[in-house]
Amino acid sequence: MKPYLGTIKGTLIAWFxxxxxxxxxxxxxxxxxxxxFFLWKSIYSGADTIHGMTFNQTFIYLxxxxxxxxxFTPGTDWTISNRIIDGSLIVDLLKPVDFQILTLARxxxxxxxxxxxxxxxxxxxLFLGFRADMKLGIGLLxxxxxxxxxxxxxxxxxxxxxxxxxxxxxIWGISTTKTAITSLLSGALxxxxxxxxxxxxxxxxxxxxxxxxxxLSMVTSPNLxxxxxxxxLGVQVFWVVLLFAFCRWFYRRAFRVLTVSGG
Amino acid sequence: xxxxxxxxxxxxxxxxNHREGLVGAMxxxxxxxxxxxxxxxxxxxxxxxxxxxxxxxxxxxxxxxxIKMLTGILQPTSGRLIVDxxxxxxxxxxxxxxxxxxxxxxxxxxxDLPVVESFKILRDIYSIDENTYNSQLGLFQxxxxxxxxxxxxxxxxxxxxxxxxxxxxxxxxxxxxxxLDEPTIGLDISVKSKIxxxxxxxxxxxxxxxxLTTHDLGDVEALCRRxxxxxxxxxxxxxxxxRVTELFGVYRTLKVQIFQYGxxxxxxxxxxxxxxxxxxxxxxxxxxxxxxxxxxxxxxxxPLLDVLNFLMGTLxxxxxxxxxxxxxxxxxxxxxxxxx
Numbered sequence: 001m002k003p004y005l006g007t008i009k010g011t012l013i014a015w016f017x018x019x020x021x022x023x024x025x026x027x028x029x030x031x032x033x034x035x036x037f038f039l040w041k042s043i044y045s046g047a048d049t050i051h052g053m054t055f056n057q058t059f060i061y062l063x064x065x066x067x068x069x070x071x072f073t074p075g076t077d078w079t080i081s082n083r084i085i086d087g088s089l090i091v092d093l094l095k096p097v098d099f100q101i102l103t104l105a106r107x108x109x110x111x112x113x114x115x116x117x118x119x120x121x122x123x124x125x126l127f128l129g130f131r132a133d134m135k136l137g138i139g140l141l142x143x144x145x146x147x148x149x150x151x152x153x154x155x156x157x158x159x160x161x162x163x164x165x166x167x168x169x170x171i172w173g174i175s176t177t178k179t180a181i182t183s184l185l186s187g188a189l190x191x192x193x194x195x196x197x198x199x200x201x202x203x204x205x206x207x208x209x210x211x212x213x214x215x216l217s218m219v220t221s222p223n224l225x226x227x228x229x230x231x232x233l234g235v236q237v238f239w240v241v242l243l244f245a246f247c248r249w250f251y252r253r254a255f256r257v258l259t260v261s262g263g
Numbered sequence: 264x265x266x267x268x269x270x271x272x273x274x275x276x277x278x279x280n281h282r283e284g285l286v287g288a289m290x291x292x293x294x295x296x297x298x299x300x301x302x303x304x305x306x307x308x309x310x311x312x313x314x315x316x317x318x319x320x321x322x323x324x325x326x327x328x329x330i331k332m333l334t335g336i337l338q339p340t341s342g343r344l345i346v347d348x349x350x351x352x353x354x355x356x357x358x359x360x361x362x363x364x365x366x367x368x369x370x371x372x373x374x375d376l377p378v379v380e381s382f383k384i385l386r387d388i389y390s391i392d393e394n395t396y397n398s399q400l401g402l403f404q405x406x407x408x409x410x411x412x413x414x415x416x417x418x419x420x421x422x423x424x425x426x427x428x429x430x431x432x433x434x435x436x437x438x439x440x441x442x443l444d445e446p447t448i449g450l451d452i453s454v455k456s457k458i459x460x461x462x463x464x465x466x467x468x469x470x471x472x473x474x475l476t477t478h479d480l481g482d483v484e485a486l487c488r489r490x491x492x493x494x495x496x497x498x499x500x501x502x503x504x505x506r507v508t509e510l511f512g513v514y515r516t517l518k519v520q521i522f523q524y525g526x527x528x529x530x531x532x533x534x535x536x537x538x539x540x541x542x543x544x545x546x547x548x549x550x551x552x553x554x555x556x557x558x559x560x561x562x563x564x565x566p567l568l569d570v571l572n573f574l575m576g577t578l579x580x581x582x583x584x585x586x587x588x589x590x591x592x593x594x595x596x597x598x599x600x601x602x603x
Contacts, residue, residue: 006387014375017416091371093336095388096360259338259352 003097004105011109022117025070029122033063037130051193057220058191060132064219065188065212067122068147072154072211073179074110076103080162081171089258100159100251107155137222142229146215149236153211156243157182163247166254187213207239264348265309266439266472267333272342273496274303274328302328304496305342312439313470315462317483317504320493321591326476329493330442333474334364347439360389363433367445370429372417378428379413382435389436396435402468403431406461423454430458434465441465444476459485480587484508494594510596514588515567517558522579532556532578539573540565559592 015022037059044055053061080103083089092099126132161178165171183189186208192200203209214232277297282290303325310316320326331337332344335351335358344351351358372381386396403409407427417425426446433441443462447455463486465471475486483490483504490507492500500507521528533548536558540546547559560570567585574580 002390003388006384009387010373010376010380010384013380014373017375088369090331090336090366091369093355094334094359094362094364094371096356097388098356259336 003095004101007102007105008109008112011106012113015110015113019117022113026118026121029067029070029118030125032066033122033126033130036062036066051191053191053193053220056133059130060126060134061187061191061216061220062189063122063126063130063132064216067119067126068150068212068215069183069188070118071111071114071147072151074107074114074155074158076107076155076158077161077171077175077178079103079106080159081165081175084162084165085169100247103159104155107151107158111151134219135222138226139218139222139224139229142233143215143218145233146218146236149233149240150211150215152240153207153236153243156240156247157207159247160243160250163250163254166257182208182211185209186211187216191216207243210236210239266312266347267308267310267474268343268345269309270307270343272303272306272329272332272344273301273340274325274332274337275340276300276302301496303332303339303493306493306496306498307342308491308498308501310472310474312472313466314489315466315473315475315487317487317490318474318476318493319478319480319483319490321594324493325496326493327444330364330444330474330476333440333442334359334362360436361439363436363438363441365426365429365433365441365443365446367426367448370417370425371432372425372428374418375416377414377416378409378420381417381428381432385432385435391436395437399435399437400431402465403427403434403461406464407457423450423457426450426454426458427461430461434471437469437471439472441471441473442476443473445478446475447477447479447482455479455481456485462486480593492594492597494598499594499597507593510593513562514592514596515560515562516586516588516592517560517567517571517574518555518584518586519558519574519578519580520555520582522581529556532558535577536570536573540570546570559588 040055040058040062044050044058048054050058080089083092092102095102127134157178161171161174164174168174185203185206186192188211192203192209192213195203214236218229218232276299278300279291279294280296280298282288282294306325306329318326318329328337332339333346333351335353335355338352346358347361349358371385372378373384382396382400385391391399400409409427409431412420412424412428415424417428420428430446433443446462447458450458459482462473462475466473473486475482477483487504490500490502490504491498492507529548529550536546536548545561545564547557549557549559551557558570558574560567571583574583
């Protein structure tokens with residue numbers, strides 16, 4: 001555990017050095033919030049609820065999705081891909097640590113810093129600045145756990161994408177496609193309840209909605225039973241386990257390309 | 264038992280035969296036309312604890328491939344390789360725990376962090392105890408003043424300072440084996456000599472086994488007693504360094520730039536030199552870069568000055584440089600049987 005904690009700490013220090021880029025990201029995120037506020041205000045003009053969601057619920061859902069999007073986009077796929085292509089991956093492989101967990105530690109450093117510098121300030125602006133009216137409920141207790149699991153799902157997808165660089169040399173196409181698919185199918189751009197029922201049924205079988213829709217629903221509907229939330233977390237855990245198992249398998253395979261045909 | 268043992272070690276790569284042009288590149292997409300490159304071809308050696316071995320050879324000879332196999336990153340195609348009774352490829356993490364590696368062009372330090380933060384992270388990664396950590400850094404402090412660099416971000420270090428810090432990083436966990444791949448590449452003389460001092464000192468103190476890959480024959484002369492020369496995947500020499508230094512010590516190359524250099528000039532030059540100094544003088548005339556003619560002289564047979572004077576007297580010489588013999592010609596000499 002100690003090697004990885006050291007890495008998390010190192011990443012944190014490094015991010016603090018980059019602090020200015022974060023201030024701009026925060027400003028951009030607040031701008032995005034303002035944008036969706038007015039956009040959905042006009043969509044909701046005259047209607048109390050659309051697809052069973054009030055304006056307030058939709059706004060909180062999407063404003064949070066915007067902040068989480070930054071948290072869940074640490075660029076792990078790009079980092080791995082670059083390290084593979086320019087060969088600096090070798091430096092990681094010379095350490096007596098597991099490459100996947102090392103990468104996770106780096107991503108976690110980014111995550112912790114991001115929560116402190118972007119997510120929490122954004123939430124404050126959301127509730128104090130926009131006076132978004134959030135209902136309190138037991139769901140809020142599950143929200144942080146949901147976020148952590150989402151972070152892991154998102155990491156696993158990025159990690160395996162990054163590894164495809166062993167085969168393709170450039171992941172630009174795959175990576176942008178992934179961002180587009182995830183944003184659309186996860187609820188990050190449009191709340192999941194807005195999709196037709198048949199489409200929703202399919203989307204609920206995919207891992208993407210487990211990243212955004214599941215934790216966000218905990219905030220927008222905070223008064224369901226504990227069992228409901230436990231079931232939602234269960235779905236997330238299922239995806240974490242499945243995707244991490246896939247990562248392992250894929251890593252072994254991709255690594256063989258390196259060890260057999262050279263880097 | 265030896266610390267490192269390789270027997271019949273080979274690494275072959277399958278490389279696609281690329282075709283020319285756009286059409287060729289398109290055809291390549293579906294090509295199954297591979298050729299096998301024998302990067303390392305059936306080599307055997309044994310290295311004892313505490314040795315410093317120079318591992319040299321021209322570009323593409325197989326040095327880095329061997330190093331990568333030692334680290335466990337590359338899987339040998341065939342043969343046996345054991346490092347401290349571990350098979351590197353099968354147990355990468357355990358193997359690198361006792362290893363420090365420097366690839367001259369890469370750094371393992373964190374680019375944006377102050378140097379000392381990288382050391383602290385390494386302390387966590389290798390679980391280095393406080394004593395080892397302090398004594399290793401103390402040793403470096405004595406040899407080269409590293410502490411003044413601790414708070415500088417790595418990206419602001421000069422190449423030489425960075426290499427010294429990288430060296431400290433590689434030695435920090437007091438590994439049994441250190442692999443140095445081109446540690447002095449691109450450095451000036453004073454840093455080079457510092458780095459050599461550090462390596463020698465650490466080898467003395469801890470009996471660390473060191474394999475040193477380099478292009479700089481000065482490095483090996485300064486540090487190693489044993490030399491392995493690899494070329495085209497084969498080890499062509501493994502033994503005392505003295506015999507090799509004697510060999511390349513007496514050869515010097517005169518690089519001459521001649522006015523109105525024409526087609527027949529090389530042959531003319533060869534003929535004149537043979538006329539003057541005789542066939543036994545072993546003077547080699549080559550054309551390695553445009554405009555320059557290389558005249559390699561064995562000083563044990565003909566004094567360099569004589570050749571120079573002769574050239575100046577007979578040809579319209581524009582410019583002259585004297586260089587030590589290159590790696591390529593050392594290898595060539597060995598092929599020609601110079602060490603037999």
